Each structure stands twice: as structure tokens, then as C-alpha cells.
Amino acid sequence: MNVRCIRHGFAWILMLLLVFQAAAAPALAQEATAAASPLAASVEKFLSDLQKGEENMGLYAGIAVYDWTDKRYIYTHHEKRHYIPASNMKLFTTIAALDRLGPAFQWKTEVYIDGQVNAGGILQGNLILKGNGDPSLTEEGLQELAAAVKEKGIKQVNGNLLLDESYFDDVRLGTSWMWDDEPYGYSAQLSALAVHKNFVTATIAPGQKIGDAAKIALEPATSYLTLTNRAKTVEGSKSDLTVERLRGKNEVIVTGTIGTKAAPYQEDVTMEDPAMFVGEIWKRQLLAQGVKLGPKAQVMKTAVTKGVPLTSHLSPTLGEIIVELNKESDNFYAEMLLKTLGATQKGKGSFEAGVETVSDVLKRAGIDSGYRQADGSGLSRFDLVTPEQVVELLSFLQDQDYREALEASLPIAGVDGTLKNRLIGTPAESRLIAKTGSMGGVNSLSGYVTAKNGHKLLFSILINGIYKSKYAKDLQDYIAVQLATYPDNRTPDGYAPKTPATYQLSAVLDPILDKPEAAGLTAGLIVKKVGGEVLYERDADSLLTPASNLKLLTTGAALTRLGPDYTFKTELYGDAPIAKNGVQTGNVYIKGYGDPTLHTEDALKVQEGVSIEEIAAWLKAQGIKRVSGNLVMDESFFDQQRLGLGWAWDDESYSYNPTLGALALNRGTVMIQYEPAKNAGEPVRINVLPKTSYVTVINQATTASAGEENTIAIARDRATNTIRLTGSLPLDQSADYERVPVEEPAKYVGTALKEALVKAGVSFSPNSNVEIGTVPPSAAKWTEFASLPLKDILLYLNKQSDNFYAEMMLKTLGAVIKGEGSSAAGAEVVQETLKSLGGQTNFDMVDGSGLTRYNLISARHIAAMLEGMTKSKDFAVYYESLPIAGVDGTLKNRLKGTGAENNVHGKTGSMTGVNSLSGYFTTKDGEQLVFSIVLNGYAESSKVMTGLQDEIITSLSSSE
Template identity: 65%
Template sequence: MKRLLSRTGCWLLLVMLLFQLAAVPAFAQDTAVRAEPLAAGIEQLLAELDKNPESIGLHAGIQVYDLTEKKILYSHLADRTYVPASNMKLFTTIAALDRLGPDYQWKTEVYLTGEVSNGGVLNGDLVLKGLGDPSLTSADLQSIASALKEKGIEQVNGKLLVDDSYFDGIRLGFGWMWDDEPYGYSAQISALAVHKNAVNITVEPGAAAGDTPVLTMDPGTEYLQVDNQLQTVAGKGSQIAVERPRGTNRLIFTGTIGVDAPPYEEAVTMEDPALFAADIWMQRLGAAGIKLHPQAKAEKTTVTNGVPFYTHLSPPLSEIITELNKESDNFYAEMLLKTLGAVEKGEGSAEAGSEVVAEVLKRAGIEGGFVQKDGSGLSRFNWITASQMVRLLSFVQDQEYRDVFEQSLPVAGVDGTLKNRLKGTAAEKRVAAKTGSMGGVNTLSGYATAKNGNKLAFSILINGIYKSKYARDLQDRIAILLAEYPQSQAPGGETSEETTYKLSALLDPIVAEAEGAGITAGVLVKKAGGAEEAGEPAVWFEHEADTLLTPASNLKLLTTAAALDQLGSDYQYATELWGSAAPPSNGIYQGDLYLKGYGDPTLHTEDKLKVQEGVSIESIVAWLKEQGIKRVNGDLILDESYFDQQRLGLGWAWDDESYYYNPLLGALAMNRGTVMIEFEPGSGVGDPVPIQLLPKTDYVTVINEAKTVSADQPKTFAIERDRGTNTIHVTGNLPLGTAQDYERVPVENPALYVGTVLRETMEKDGISFGGNSDIRIGTVPAQAVKWTSFHSRPLSEIITYLNKRSDNFYAEMLLKTLGAVRKQEGSASAGVEVVMETLDRLGVPSNFDMVDGSGLTRYNLISPRHVAALLEGMAAHDEYQTYLDSLPIAGVDGTLANRMKGTAAADNARAKTGTLTGVSSLSGYVHTQDGQTLIFSIMLNGYTPKSGFLIGIQDRIVEALASYAD
């Protein structure tokens, strides 16, 4: 089915509206006659989007409710769940007003651990304790310092301590993306925070082209180290990038700024911001004339009792939420959410804060059916519906804080994030609403004053956006219709009837179940070959097949198809061994040894980490021994220059970095970028948990603090790697009786991992190194001598493993290989260019977004029609059989080994799975009962609390196709 597009007078629209009213009894009133022109106007806007290839993929949940007359005026997919972006802030701020009250003020406290002498000397420590104030500034710290001076403190002989224990130690929101971290909108969260835990960097051009640009920092601090690699060039343009390596406080500025360019400004973040606050605090104390001990150094502490020596109060919550909502401030929202948890639940965490929000929503009549993972909406794991938003906005109207809340919202054409929108329209000054925007997502929810004076609550949640302009335009045009209501003029136009397909009766009920659960379901089924036969359409079924959705690992279908097309199934990866000179005849090599990688994803050690035949570290060492090498007196140099230095895919979540499916990438990498830790319970309660590291290497440090507990105790066992390091912590309790198991953990700097294990293996096999020999990253020099080249198994085998097992590491290495081979740039972006060029030749339209090779990022957006077009194109490709053979077989192998067993689809359907939280997809080929080959693509996005529900929908569709016969 496709979207129902009704016009003025279409009785189907009235039936739809009445049905929606019945579904919301608290709002129930007959509104069909009054609402029809407004509804027809919005439907016409949606119809226009469906005709434009740059907007066809977006999908919107919309609801409009007349607060004056207590009735729904319009509802469209209002009970589907959508990623809300910054509309999530409305949930957070309303809950804060409800539980904390508009007059709530945050405290920042000062404690003394010793006595102050008559001469004003504190013979003890000075402690600054944060209680979550999001608005604390360096000027506030100056005021606090001045107040201490006025209270008689002249000198501190002890330590300067800071306490941020009011909140938990999780500094970033759930699922936030690592590549956002350097920027102010993704600042870390801490109970003691100054200047929104960011500093403002201003870049000004040098006096002449070639000069180094000047960087200034506000507030100035030594807590951050700035690496200025910028260059001044001629002209007025600027191309500036900032990077902060994960887990560090080093800022790297690269690029150029024109000599005539205006200053460039960027808010940049830091690790462990409480210590940044301590640095600023130390400066402010000195500026206030308070002498510090010469060896004074800021440290963390936890204050558990005592009376504050001084307390600073923030502005009231009413002022805080005004800045929060008008400017869409993520930091304020996150601090507010954790404050809710701390005040109401005694736990300053996002989880506890979200519990409080859920309690307020329950009071508003919203019980479940949504997910809140952060306070700001930066996380793409949040899911809400338009009807929930409207119900909450309606609830606010009966609360004492109504006016405070409404005054916090941006006003169309006037201020905040709506300052430059809707100017000169009927909506100017008549719409107050919260915006929300990030890649693929655009939302607007709030209030509108209609032309008849009625107050309307509305929510427009849009996902699947290819070009953001069309989403904003849709919101603005709806806002204008609301401001003109009830005099909105319904546009004319023909009625578009619902299309019936060959398999509609078979599949409609299954798809309806998904929609009834709030899921967006995109489905396309067509006969292989594409062309109509004997008047029969090639498409046997479709439902929202143009909707752009997150595909998860279905994206691997694109990567592997392009690889087969561009490289061929016989392509082999090379790994080369070079030397400063030829191999010596006496076995004592006096030069440097070089290992150059070309992206082989199968490079491995001969242990349980091996998943495919190919090049192993042991085989490289065996070759060296065959040449009689006994000693290397030079360095072991690893050349990974074939790929770029971007280790992670754009949009990958920071909190996945300890997991095998989130590997670090490099042209020279092994064991899919991971080490393995095997574990099992000890022999008795209280015993340490025995672990084994594979490969046995000193490249990683494993700290094992895990204990064995009785069988009836909960399992809290966890393996985590410190960010940006190779230190792995094994913690928690492992109950007796737990089966032996393992985890694979990604490592940093994959080339050095290869080099370390290579040297360790060489030494184990009797090849020694000189005392000054080192392992380092470098490039093979032009004068080097190539010793030999090792080759992987053919691409056909690599792709089979990749698709059967849905291996992210393989897919990302393959994508960068495409860029390196065809664009001479081993980057994901270059690889995507190659994929898009391949798809164009296969007849796949380009109006979708592809960002990585595996589907791990939620930046990817694609429709079932795109994927089906790819599958159809590959069905006519020379490499089709290899491609088909690479796909998991239902009930037989790979990621489908345990699905659809005992059905007509078993040992029949061949398809690629895809799974992320809130995402499930399945696309491939299946034979009907009478032997016809069908291509299908099923993509499901949205929140459901039912485990296995999305997979069940997919399996039932494929089983129905396999059982079908004309």
C-alpha cells in the first residue's frame, strides 16, 4: 500500500479522523466537519512531498488538538514512534517544572576541612562541591572566591578539592556519537560544571598568507592542550576542522583560514570537566587575592557530611528552561535530567531522571509506549509519538506552571530557534514551539493561536529526511494553516485511491500488526526480472516502500554488491614484507623490517580468533624463518598508509567501543581488530574468575577484579576497555555453574597490535631483535626492497563470511578498500562514492544516505525500493551466483540459521538480516510454492517492548511468500 492522499470531500478522511477520535477517548468529540479543510490542506502538503524524489522518503507523525474546544482537528500516523531530536527537551522541562517547580535553584557549596586562623589562613583543604548547576560560570566562581575573601579567608595551606559526586560518572548520553564529542552541543555532564563544560576557541587569521593563525581560548585554561596546525591562506574562505582524540584533552585544529576571513569560533569540550572547573576555580581564587599553597593541586573528593561554609545559588529554573528551550541547549537539558534523578530518586543519573519523567507522563495519561534515554534528544535511541506529545502539551494547560513553560518556547519570527522562520506569515508571533533537528530528523511541537482565537496544541515529528529543507517547509506550511484555522482554504486536487496489489490480502494483515504497535514498516515485494509479464505488474506488494529508514546491516548488501562489481570475486588482498635491504645470507639483518597492509580483513593469529583461512602472523614468521632470519637489529615498522586514520565509522556510539561489533579500523589490522578474553567461574565461591587472553600478548593490559559467587547470585560480570587505551577491566560477579564463554574486545591502534604480536611471535620462534629495536608506525621508503607478498583467500570467500555472519569489521575494511582501489583514497567517504557509482549503473536511484559500510551508524537512510532495486540489479549481474551464495539461508546457516525452520521458507529464502535497537530489516530472495523467484525488502523502525516482535513480522511475511502459489 502507499500513503492515502485524500482531498476535500473525501469520505475516507472523515472515517480516519473519527477512528482516531475513538482511539483517544480523553479527547473525544466529533470534529470531522470543522477539521476537514485543515486536514485536506495538510494531506495536500504530504501529497506534494510524495511526488518529489528529494522528499519522498520522509515520514511524519502529526497531530493537532484544539485546546479551546477539546477536540482533535487532525491526526496522521500520530501513534507511530519517531526519533524526536530536541523535542525530547519538552518531556524533560515539563517534568522539571512539575517536580522541582519554577523557583527551584541549584546550589554550589564550599566546605572547609580545617580551621581558619585569626589571620585568615585556612590550615586545611578547600572543597568546591557541585550540585548540578548548569548555569555556573567563571564569573560565578569569581563571586564565590570574593565572598570567601570577604568572610576572612586570605590563604589556603591545604589542597583544592572538587566534588562532582552528586551525579554518576557517566559523562555522555546513551548512544551519543563519538564524532560529536569535540563540539559544545555534546559536552560531558558533571555535577560540578563551569561554562557548560566547554571553552570557546576563536581562530583569527595571521597577518599574511603563510602565517600561523592566532587561537584564543575563553575561559583560558591549562587543562586543555591546543595543537594549532592551521595555516593562513589568501582569500576570505575558511576550512577548519577540530579533533579531540577520544579520552584526551588534546585539541587538534587543522585546515586553513583566509587572511581576509572573519574570525572562526567553536565551542569545544573536554574529558572529566570537574577538573577543568577546578582549574578555573584556582584562577579565580588567585584573582580574588587568596593565596594558595605553592604545591596546591586540584584533586577530586566526596563530601558526605558537614555544613557548607558558603553556598552559591543559581538563577531559578524558570530562567534556566527559557534558555534551554529557546536556544535548544543540550547541556542544560542533560543537567536537568540528572538533577531530577538526584532530587527525586537519590541518584543523579539519566536513568533515574527518566523514571521521574515517566511518572509525570503517567500523570498526564501517557503510560509507556515511549523511550527516553537522555534529556536533550541528542540520542537516537529516544522514541516518542506525536499523540503523546500533544497529550503532554494539553496536560500542561491545567498546571500552575503553564505560563512559565509557554514563555520558554521559541516564538515564530521573534526569538530562539524560530527567530528566522515564519516571518511575514500568519504564523508569525502566533506559534510558540520547540524545534528539533539532526541528520534525518526534524521536529516541531508546541502551540498555535488560530485566527478564531482558539489555542491549538500540535506536534510534527518527521524522520527519514533526505533533504532537511522539505521537512522544515512542511512544518512551516502546517504552522501557517494552524494560524489561519478555521479559515484555512483546502486546496483542490484529485483523490488518490488506495492501491491493491496481488499480495495485499495476504500481507496487509501482517503489516497492520506492525503499524498497530507503532512501528514504521516499509515493505516491497516484486517478481525477479522486474518487467511486467502478460499484463501482470512486477510489484506484487508494497507498503510505504519509498520511506527512508535505518537499515542496520541490510546496508552490507550495498557494500558487498559494489565490491563484487568493482573488484571481482577473485580479488585477493595483499600484505607485504619489505626491508631496508635484501634478506641477509648470514641470518643477521641489520636494517629495518617493514610490514605494509592493504586492508586484508582476514589477517589473523592461529588460535580461536581465526575465522577464515588466509594470512596469519604465524605464516609470516614461518616465511622469515625459511629465509634463515635469526636476528633483526633494526626497527619493526608498520605501514598502514593505504587507509586513512579514521578508526571508527561516523555516527557510531561512544558507549559501544568496548564491544566486538564496534571495531577500530586500519589498513593493517588483525583478528577483526580484537583480542579475546575467555572466562569461566572459579572452583569455589570467592575465587577469582580465571581468564585467558588470546593472543597471549603484552599489547593489552587486563585488570581482573571479577569474583566467583554462588549459583543463586546475580551475574554482574562485565568486560570493559578504558576509552582510548588498551587497558581492559574484568569486573563483577560470575555465578558458579555459568558456562565457559568469551568476549572479543576491540583494541586501539590496530597496526601496533599487529606489530607487537608479530615481534612476540618472532621472538617465541627464535628470531631476536636488537636492544634498541622499536615497533613504530611509518611508511615503506622508496629505496626499500620488497621481500615478499602474502595474499588472502579470494573475495568470494570473504564476502560469504561477511554476509553470513554480518561482520562489521569486514564490511568497513571492504568499503575503505573500494575507496583505495578506485579513488586512491582509503576512506569510507571515497568508498561510498564507489558504491553510489555502482548502484547507479545497476539502476538504483541515489536519493538516500549511505555513510558507513556495515550499517552500524544511524546516519544511514535508505528505502525498501532502493534495496529491492539493488537486488534486482544483482540478479542480472555476472557475479549474481557469488552474491546469492553469500547470503544467509533461512533455517540453515549464518544469521538465519535459527529462523523460519520447518516452514516453506527454510532452505529457500536467502536474505541479509539487520538489527539495531529499534531497527530490524530483512531483504533478499525467495521462491514461491510454484517456483517463481521474488525479491523482497522489509524494513521496520520504531519502539516495541515485545522481544522478537519485529523479527516475527519479517518471518511471517517471508513464510507467506514462500507458501504462495498462483
């Protein structure tokens, strides 16, 4: 098995634990919803009217309402489809916790001593603080522990202050959490030893007068975070502030302005390795209690293997904890609770073990399978559940002795928590208790309503594809009022049961989409004649995650706005003209303009174009023998955002998640080639391309005997250029490779160029460095290098679905057309282009490749780009850039032996819970069709989704 099969080894282990196959049959009594019932009519009409608006049409909802008193469903709508639940996932976590731990459960934080305390109160040894996952520990709690240490007679510690967080594993963030969420309190890192929810609260206030720096205070006060204050005081009462923590670092930068009359601004800021933050506060509390530390005392992490218990601190009860967890929708509490479940029930404080424990409880509730849970809070977009499953869980709760504890933790409409300001003055006020959930494109509400007739109604409303969150809340609130009014609902004026539309291909395609294995999917599908009629559509306006089908828009816009012959340039400057004596005084500048093909001449090269060796050879050919200044890399054509918004933190070591910059090399990666050594037990043999000092490779991987499991893993330490190989590679495995992204791509270019120049005989002064800067106006331009034309670049981009190329393309669009090399500016150009081609722009586009799950777009939008491009004079370039079914690219091995082989030109796209295929199909009579199939949701495997797509396309062949 090569590395492509195992590089997500740990992720697949997680998925095997999280994915539960085949939807479970609901245990609750089923009753067909009468189309004419007043409740159904009211909701259906409201939803139908809502989806007619341009800003609302992409919204899609799943709804289930169960009358607990009568033991029957009174309304359902797409209740078996899977949706990202956001914070409704907390219902699963908290119910499982109450079931397994009980409302009276408390967490314990312990203090041990490892050594002897003499008569004078001096501990000759270590003081150990051990965490057991208490999510509620505060600075005051540590103060109580420090006071207890003093009361035990300890006056001085001559050893170290040791921190034990081993009760949980060392995975700090949930699966697929987004890197750009990390600075904020709702995405705090996890540790079994935590305080103040592992964030500090930064309060920013105006300075004394205009022009002064803003005043910043941190609570708790700490030096663990390095603070850079660039915020200025200005006139007025408004604030425009940004609080940023650098990725992978404990450096916080505050920028912007705050008015002299503005109210203080607050932001909760997280940190890396939070146990050490606890250690700093713990040390301060000990000193405040008069417990001295020896001159060589250090704060460090350990795992307790020996020691004598000294004192402990108990948290509030679980019943009390979940009140804050659910009413305020606290992510940190939920994740700590999930890992506690794993530690207490499975002996491992991990996400996987916690999820396994939740699944045990769900099986008791009759939910054996057919859902996915990746975390405890719902912050991960890998979570997928159905409204029916949520109601099934709420029904199970009714017969449990902890029901009151859970229900007491839910927000009450118009009264408290996240529902405090909703449904005020309506029949649902005070009669609805429910868990809310919201994040970009997602909004959910599940819980209980006391109906007008006194019946207890259990409900779940899960909404995805939200362009404007207001409309999702409007739908939820409307349903809530209708439920509180039940059974006295009235059929609204103008209501008529919705008759499903029929199309020319309905008889062919409906049976495919209605297969049982597709029940958990939302399928956005449209098939249309170019310039003609729609042959079929279903949920074609639903805003879905498109994965790499988004590249169709990026590349279509690039071809339209830049032209097929556009080339990317790379410029070379000096502080002075090229010296005739070979000794170049001053700096040499390289300015990048987003060339995605810049490469080294080795196995990393995928296309012709400009190479580092070519640039070095040109400089050598000019007679340059020595450079006295620096190599300055100018990447100012693009912004400094290295990763797309919404990209997952746990993808950062993989080549499909590259770092971005206007000056980048080898698609932002280095290559690690590896193979087994000659003998078992020896280190795996490795080779790094290019031969560069820019990365540090630590090889801890060993060769295993033939037939043993291949466990080799290659990962990069976050925010560094240190790459680690771990695991083992059996003797009978073939050589393979992995490409790994690097940090600061422009410095990578400079380092590689400097190394190539040195190899070519060009020397540098001892103080010469590779730096990031800009070309000064006084610099002399020496030459420029041009890439391949865009038409050739697009051929590689689309055939191979290259994320790096697509992102560089998007930022180039922004830079060239809008004067701003950002993804946001590029997306604006794409939307303008689609509008000019006849499409609508009511969708969210955040990156160029489709890697982020912030993207929300419909099958109709994609089809509009495909159809619009057929009118372009450059259509042939676009068409030929797409993979051809059964022939090449990402469709090489699909649809062979069907009428689609060597016919369909289409773009694939896939990631967990998402699969898409869109493109062109030519009928036997030469008529061209455009189609777009975007599938989101839960299926047993990705093969189910691709199988459905292939069956749809094959059916097009047979139905001509």
C-alpha cells in the same frame, strides 16, 4: 547465563527503565479527520506533492493537531507512529522539571572547609567545592565564590582543593550518543560540578601576514586542554578550518587555513573529565582573590563526608534557565536538568533515575507507556515518541500552574530563539510558539498556534527519513501557516483524496502490518518479481535506518567492482635486501591493503588466510636472526578514521564496534577467556588471546557462590588498551569469552608479529620499536601474502553479519576504485554500482555495516540491489553468501517448518528500534522474488518485529 546475555547488562537495565510497554490510549477526544476538510486537504496535497520529488520521497511524517478550545482533534496523520523526536524531547524534560521542582527552583554550588582556620587566616586542611548540578555556573560565579572565601577571612589553604561531583553519577554521555559529536559544545560531558557548560570557546583569527600561524584564543583561558595549532594564514577572506579533539583525550588540533581578511572563526570545544577543568578555573580565581595555596596543594576529586559549610552560590531560577534551554535548544541544560530530576526525586543523579521521574509525570498526563526516553535533550536516537503523545503532554500542560513558565520558554515564530528567522511575514509570525528539533534525518516542531478564529491549537509535527532538511522545514512552515489560517482554509485546486494502492498481495499482507502491535512502526516493505511486477509495497520509499541490511549493498558492490577472485595482499619490505648473515640492518616494513582475515593461530581465527605466525615463519625461513631497526607498519592504504561516523560511544568495548585500519588483526580485537575459580571469593580465571603485551588486563572480577547473579562485565577504558573485568561470576557458570576491540590496530599487528618473531628465535636491538609509517620508495620488496578470494570472504561476512569485514570492504572499494581508502569514497562506489544496476541514489550511506544511524535508505533501494545482482555473472556467489532460512547464519533458527525453510536467502539486521530482513524467495513454480522489510520505531520487543517479518515471509509461502 553467558556473557552474550549480560554484556549489555547496564544497557538493558537502562532499557528496562526506559521502555514502557503497550501504547497508552490517548485521553483527548478523538474525531475522525474528514478527508475533504480544507485543512486536511491542504496538508495532504502539500505532503503528497512534496514526496513526489526525488530528494523528498523518503521523508515520512507524523502530525497531530488538537483544538484546545473545542477539545477535539482537527487533523491527524500517522499520529500513533513513533519517531525520533530530536530536541522535541526537551518538552518532556522541562515539563517534568517544572512539575516536580517548580519554576522557583535554584541550584546551589557550595564551599566547605575540612580543617581549622587559625587567627592568621590559614586553613590547615582542605577547601572543598561541591557541585549540585548547576548547569549555568560561569567563571564569574566561581569568582564570586572565591571572593566570599576571602571575605570569610581565609588567606591561605595549606591542604588540597577538593572537588565533589558525587551528586551525579559518573556517566558522562547519554545512551548511544555518537562519538564524532563529542568534540563539540552541543555534546558536552556531564558532571554535577560544571562551568561554562563544560566547553571552551576557541576563537581562531588570521595571523599578521600570509604564512603565519593562525591566532587562537580560548575562553575561558585554560591549560586543561592541550592545543596544537596547524592552521595557517592565507590570502583572501575565506576560512577552511577544522577543530578536532582526539577521542578520549584533552588534545585539540586545529588545522586548515584562514584568510587575512576573514572574520574570526569560533568553535565550542568540549573536554574529558570536566570537573578537573572546573578545578583549574577555581584555583585561578582563588589566587586572583589573593587566597594563597600551600606548596603541596593539589586539585583532586572527592566526595564530601565531613566538613563545615563556608559559602554557596545560587543559580538563576528554573523558570529563567528553561528560557535559554528551550529558546536556544541547549542540550547541556537539558541533560543536567534530567540528572537533577533523578537526584532530587529518586536519590540518584543518573539518566535512568531522571527518566523514571519524567515517566511519573507523564503518567499523570495520561501517557502511561508506549514510548522510549533515553536522555533529556533528544540527542540520542534511542528516543522514540508519537505526535499524539506530544500533543497529550501539551494538553496536560494547559491545566498546570506552571503553564505560563513553559510557554514563555518556547521560541516565537519570526521573533526569537530557534524560530527567529522562520515564518516571517506569514500569518504564523508571532502567533506560533514551538520547540524545534533537528539532527541528521530528523526534524520536528511541536507547540501552539493561535488560529485565525482565536482558538488555541496544540500541534506536533515529527519528521524522519529526511534526505534534505529544507523540505522538512517547508512542510512544517506550510502546516504552521495553515493552522494560523484555520478555519478559513481552502481546499487546494487539483486536490483529490488519496486512494490507497492495492496489490496482488494486499489482502494477505495488509492485515499483518495493520496489527495493533505494529502501530508504532514505520514499515518499509516491497515484494517484487525479479524482472517483473511489484506484488506488494508499503512505504517502500521511506528512508529508514537499515541496520545490517546495508551489507547487501556493500557486498554487492564489492563483488561487482572487485570480482569474486579478488584477494587482499599484505606486503613485506626492508630497507635493504635480506641479509645473508642473518643480521638485518634497518627497518622491516609491513604494508596492509585491508585484509579483513589477518589472524593469529588461536581461537580468534574464523577463516583461513594469512596469519601472523605465517609471516613470522617466512622471515625465520629466510635466515633472519636479528633485526637492528624498527618494525614499521604501513596502513596508508586507508585513512585514519578508526570508527564509523555515528557509531555510539558506549559501544566501543564491544566486538561489533571494531577499530579500523588497512593493517588490522583478528577483526581488530583480542579475546578474553574467563571461567570461575575453584572457590567463591577468588579472582575469576582469565586467559588473553593472543598472548600479547599490547593490552593491559585488570581483573577485578571475583567468583561468586553457585546460584548467585552473574554480573561480570568486560570493558575497555576509552581511547586506551586497558581492559577491565568487574563484577562476579558464579561457580556454576560455564567458561566463556568476550572479544574486545583495541586502539591503533596496526600497532597491534606489529606487536603481535614482533612477539611471534621473538618466540621463533629472532631478536631485536634494544632500541627497536613498533612504529607507524610508510614504506619508502627505496625499500626492497621481499614478498607479499594473499588472502582468501573475495567469494570466500563474502560467505563469512554475510552469513555471520560481520561488521569489521564489511567496513574493511567499504574502505577497500574506496581505495581501489577511487584512490581514497575512506568510508565516504567507498559509499560513493556503492551508489555508483547501484545506479548501474538500475537503482536510485537518493539515500545516505555512511558506513559499510549498517552500524551507524546516519544511514538512511529505503526498502526499494535494497530491493534494487537484490534485483540488480540477479543479472550479474557472479550472482551465484552473492546468493550463496546470504543466510538460509532455518539452515545457517543469522537465519539458522528462524522460519523452520515453513515454506521459507531452505528457500529464503536473506540478510538480517537489528539494533534498538530497528529490524530488517531482505533477500530472495523462490515460489513453488520456480519464480524468484526479491523482498525487503525494514522496520523502524517502537515495539514491545524485538520479537514483535521479527515476528512480523516471519509472518510476512510465511504468508508468501502460503499465497503462491
